[in-house]
Amino acid sequence: MPRAIMIRRLLFPLVAALVLTPPSGIAEARSVLGRSAPKPAKNWAGAWPGIWTGTWEAAAAGTVPALPGASIRNVVHTSVGGRAARVRLSNRLGTRPLQLGSVTLALQRPGEPRSPRAVAGSVRAVTFDGARSVTVPAGRDLVSDPVALPVPADANLLVSVHTPADSGPATYHRSALQSNFIAPRGDRTGEESGAGYTTTVGSWYYVTGVDVLGPSVAGSVVALGDSITDGTGSSFDANRRWPDRLAARLRVLPAYRRPGVLNAGIAGNRVLLDDRGPSALTRLDADVFSRAGVRAMIMLEGVNDIKGTPEQRDPLALENAYRLVVRRAHARGIRVIGATITPYGGHAAYTPDREAVRQAVNAAIRTHRIFDAVADFDATVRDPARPSRILPAYDPGDHLHFNDAGMRALADTIDLWSLVAKTPAR
Numbered sequence: 001m002p003r004a005i006m007i008r009r010l011l012f013p014l015v016a017a018l019v020l021t022p023p024s025g026i027a028e029a030r031s032v033l034g035r036s037a038p039k040p041a042k043n044w045a046g047a048w049p050g051i052w053t054g055t056w057e058a059a060a061a062g063t064v065p066a067l068p069g070a071s072i073r074n075v076v077h078t079s080v081g082g083r084a085a086r087v088r089l090s091n092r093l094g095t096r097p098l099q100l101g102s103v104t105l106a107l108q109r110p111g112e113p114r115s116p117r118a119v120a121g122s123v124r125a126v127t128f129d130g131a132r133s134v135t136v137p138a139g140r141d142l143v144s145d146p147v148a149l150p151v152p153a154d155a156n157l158l159v160s161v162h163t164p165a166d167s168g169p170a171t172y173h174r175s176a177l178q179s180n181f182i183a184p185r186g187d188r189t190g191e192e193s194g195a196g197y198t199t200t201v202g203s204w205y206y207v208t209g210v211d212v213l214g215p216s217v218a219g220s221v222v223a224l225g226d227s228i229t230d231g232t233g234s235s236f237d238a239n240r241r242w243p244d245r246l247a248a249r250l251r252v253l254p255a256y257r258r259p260g261v262l263n264a265g266i267a268g269n270r271v272l273l274d275d276r277g278p279s280a281l282t283r284l285d286a287d288v289f290s291r292a293g294v295r296a297m298i299m300l301e302g303v304n305d306i307k308g309t310p311e312q313r314d315p316l317a318l319e320n321a322y323r324l325v326v327r328r329a330h331a332r333g334i335r336v337i338g339a340t341i342t343p344y345g346g347h348a349a350y351t352p353d354r355e356a357v358r359q360a361v362n363a364a365i366r367t368h369r370i371f372d373a374v375a376d377f378d379a380t381v382r383d384p385a386r387p388s389r390i391l392p393a394y395d396p397g398d399h400l401h402f403n404d405a406g407m408r409a410l411a412d413t414i415d416l417w418s419l420v421a422k423t424p425a426r
Helices: 003-019 023-034 242-250 284-289 303-307 315-330 352-367 377-381 404-413
Strands: 051-057 062-064 070-077 084-090 098-100 102-107 134-136 141-143 156-163 170-173 180-183 199-201 207-214 220-225 260-265 294-300 335-339 373-375 386-390
Touching: 051 220, 070 207, 084 102, 084 156, 098 156, 134 141, 156 207, 220 242, 220 284, 242 260, 242 404, 284 294, 284 315, 294 315, 303 352, 315 335, 315 352, 377 404
Parallel strands: 051 260, 220 260, 220 294, 294 335, 335 373
Antiparallel strands: 051 207, 062 170, 070 156, 070 180, 084 141, 084 207, 098 134, 102 156, 180 199
């Protein structure tokens, strides 16, 4: 680990506790954390103090055929905790109204990431304007009512959805790197044992986010990216994507100063063109700006524009796109940290001409003051002996993505100060 990064990691918790926390904030946080969970009330803002913060996200990436009559149990991992939760469901890429017969939220049994079983007594009905069933129009997202379930940080939740009819193409996130479960027949959303969930799948269906109501005043950080951010190359059912590792680093902070970390990565995603999912420019509103409490975003995108078909040969096109992202984020008071594009020498799509474009884009990220801060992922993971390639210790074998050690190295590159600094003026 570079010496500067090691020093920052050692000093950050101490300085953050001394500098970033006003006495009033400490008192407020202790007051909130010390109260027992109240019963649900209509006036949540007055009856239940706290701030809504995003704790988990999956970007809508495409569609698959619907599963009429089935129940789908999605397993999602929290970054921060809270006293209550709300669920974000999506028919954004669907072509017909989506009928949801019932939706539930529960805690997955700890230590059983490949099990559909819920913690006894934790299953809660999710409602929408008080109703348990709802129809989501095509092209729309929906946020649930608050759910009275205390949610821990660094824990797995079960978001179960029953679709009673064929509502057309199902909006999903293809590469979950997580075991999720399907009960082929009937409404099994309230089932604690999970016995009816007999099929395992590796994608998330319909669910695109979870927010928590808690004491944090730090908001959330969105990681906007492609397959590297999505976690390709990291261990299955282990939550070792680099945004997960970043969330783990941030746990050195007190709960009321800890931002949620939201993963808006889509494997194959591009900045300029729709391909695997809507382009980064197209999906900013849905995947970044609409999320709860966003204060900062980290952008790692561009390699698929460079090596894809058609390939992007003009570095300035990507630089201009980055500047547009930053302008739109600044208009909403959101800081943007730009990550340099990591090497992929040895991959089938690598060519010297494409490498020259990557190097030019990275030079612009480092020196042209496009972003509020820079996370130099390229410098961290490249092989000094062959700078067009990633270090063998970080390579899962495809010369493009990262194994668990590489994901940790990427997360360790990010200066935590860049995430908690003052946001730009609106």
